[in-house]
Amino acid sequence: MRLNDLGMIAGDTSRSRAYLQALARHELLPNYVLMLEQSPDKPLPSQLGISQSTSESERANGVDECWSEAHFDANQPIKALLDELGIAFEISASKDINDPSVVEAIRRRSETTFIYSGFGGALLRKEALSTGKHFLHVHGGYLPDYKGSTTNYYSLIAENTLGASAIFLNEEIDCGPVLLRRKFPPPESRQAIDHIYDSGARAKVLVETLQSYLKFGGWKFELPINTGGETYYIIHPVLKHIAILAKDQGV
């Protein structure tokens, strides 16, 4: 099924690859994709190198239903998939969501909601938000408790769970209204969290959010006011190692 009112803004990252493959599996395809391009010789941190993606994909195993969207092909470029699925797309020369050319490309589209899967660290500025579109983003963490960056490592240590939360973006980081959120048990291979399980958890929540949209004929909010919680910053590697190596699974 093609969702005519739904577009997508995507960098070619492992996350976007997980999203598109999950949407294809569940027949929830966007009507249009705006690809944010970047210099091919400078992969951004949220992109996988071929060897890294292959090794992490190999580590994603198990049959746990909650990780159903973690079994994606991290090596399939999104352009190839878009061609295969026959989804209309344009390529922006800028990787910046706030670049005037990107904002204009979004503004002139008829779709009212865009899945946002751009490069990490970008915050939507006034110009992008003033297009009147909804920007549907899935945050890698359980909101409102875990805002900010790499929160799944923090929640693994603190409560032995990962999380993902679908929100509409606003001007504040991870503070938009929450449409749907889920907690996940630790995956079998914690070493593959960065590019496989984090993306898989987000893809799962994205699929469920769109299924809810279709079921109810509109957007429902699990947590309309997303205040409070703690804001985290990129986890230090010592703590990241403790999160991955943790044997005591108790809370």
Place this chain on the structure above:
Amino acid sequence: MNYLYSQINRLEEPHNYMYTPFQGEAFLQSYQSSRMAAMHRHVAAEHDTEPDHMLMTFALPALEKLFDTASHGSGKKFRALLESGSAISERRDGDDYPDDLAKSLDTLATSAPVTTLDLLHALIAVQLTDIQSANAKIWLDRLIQRFEVTKILYERYPAGFRKGEGVKTSVRLYWLFALALCLFYARSNGLKYLSVLLKVCDLLCSLPENVLRGHIPEHGLSSVLAAEIVSVQLLAEKKGVSFAPE
């Protein structure tokens, strides 16, 4: 294995810590070995700067008590680490109590310029007194946000507390920041404070001795490193992670 995060001067080349690789238990061992080596560096000021020294002499027993509360025997472990780094700093007769400094926290406001040294003194002092200030977390979070975005602490922050101004290489500020974080983590167990503490200690350990020397009180560096190591060990033990040194 070498611990890479403090191998080069992090004031000159900050690390962004994005997508750091997993290197197994050996990485944790290399972290601990690297920190233990740094504890033995002699970088004290010839004459202790005040109130930094006074704050440290109050902080050490407070930390020891907090570690013991978290896990029986941890205070002793902390004390042993301090002794291994010759880091015993006792309170001296005539040392002022930090109450006045602590009270100054509530006089700060984001609508006015803030001097980072004053803010840090107040943030440490308030954690060493019975004065309860909800502002401690608010101000520490603001400073963490500034540090995490830039990996720099500026001498002062104009009204609005956004872009900093003035000197950005004051070793003294980074050390005071580390001490404030040690205390806050030991009391709260908030993981984000330990994560920032590790980054600030990476920075301190990355600096050459001639840059460090003269800006930190006697035993100051080994004190914050001992508190950091014990905090990490406690967490690792709780999570069943082996943490034996190399």
